[in-house]
Amino acid sequence: MGYRELEQGEPVDTFARSTFDDTRRKAAKFGAMGSTIRATKPQR
Amino acid sequence: MTIGAETPVDVEILRQEIAKTYTEVSTEPDTNFSFPTGHKWAQELGYPEPELTWVPEDTVASFAGVANHWQHGPVMPGETVLDLGCGAGTDLLIAAQMTGQAGRAIGIDMTASMLERARSSAQAMGLTNVELHDSLIESLPLEDESVDIVISNGVIDLVPDKEAVFAEIDRVLRPGGRLQLADVFIRHEVSEDARKRIDLWTG
Numbered sequence: 001m002g003y004r005e006l007e008q009g010e011p012v013d014t015f016a017r018s019t020f021d022d023t024r025r026k027a028a029k030f031g032a033m034g035s036t037i038r039a040t041k042p043q044r
Numbered sequence: 045m046t047i048g049a050e051t052p053v054d055v056e057i058l059r060q061e062i063a064k065t066y067t068e069v070s071t072e073p074d075t076n077f078s079f080p081t082g083h084k085w086a087q088e089l090g091y092p093e094p095e096l097t098w099v100p101e102d103t104v105a106s107f108a109g110v111a112n113h114w115q116h117g118p119v120m121p122g123e124t125v126l127d128l129g130c131g132a133g134t135d136l137l138i139a140a141q142m143t144g145q146a147g148r149a150i151g152i153d154m155t156a157s158m159l160e161r162a163r164s165s166a167q168a169m170g171l172t173n174v175e176l177h178d179s180l181i182e183s184l185p186l187e188d189e190s191v192d193i194v195i196s197n198g199v200i201d202l203v204p205d206k207e208a209v210f211a212e213i214d215r216v217l218r219p220g221g222r223l224q225l226a227d228v229f230i231r232h233e234v235s236e237d238a239r240k241r242i243d244l245w246t247g
Binding site: 003019040 | 076078112113217221222223227234
């Protein structure tokens with residue numbers, strides 16, 4: 001798509017806050033994290 | 045988030061399970077979910093103030109975002125903002141405050157109880173610049189190039205056909221517009237067996 005001005009936020013260990021051991025374990029196994037991105041669609 | 049991979053699950057069953065999970069988030073927000081929720085979590089992520097404070101607790105209690113895309117900047121006054129998978133409306137109603145009466149805040153969600161909560165909170169806040177649509181985000185009920193900014197938090201990872209979602213974002217976003225997304229990323233390849241497990245998709 002050719003988007004520009006890409007920014008990515010720092011990873012957040014979202015699932016470490018889960019009250020479920022199983023979720024924390026699975027998130028750690030797959031390296032699942034929250035993060036963000038910003039990008040701008042090019043002008044024509 | 046993996047884009048372009050084939051879907052190893054029944055999409056209809058997956059949608060039903062996602063709707064079930066997020067209906068519960070909207071109707072029983074005090075339940076312990078496998079992911080963090082609520083006002084305290086939004087504050088911990090650094091959600092913008094004072095806008096967060098003005099969103100009714102009925103909505104913020106169901107907040108289930110995964111990170112804070114607002115760190116990349118606010119919605120500017122007069123902009124048209126689209127929230128993909130707006131849920132009970134925390135991000136949508138923050139965006140509606142930022143864009144003001146000259147702008148529009150459009151929320152898309154497939155969970156009726158979430159949309160009802162967002163609608164009720166918008167009315168309680170006296171916001172008249174909020175539109176809500178019951179729709180899949182893979183097929184948006186919007187005109188081409190009609191949106192200035194697309195936001196979303198913790199939703200695209202739940203959709204098997206991510207290529208369709210990004211094609212729709214590109215279609216509705218005007219040239220020079222921007223996307224500002226928060227979502228789940230994985231660092232290690234997920235096995236084929238794991239990708240077939242609905243419980244891993246729904247959190």
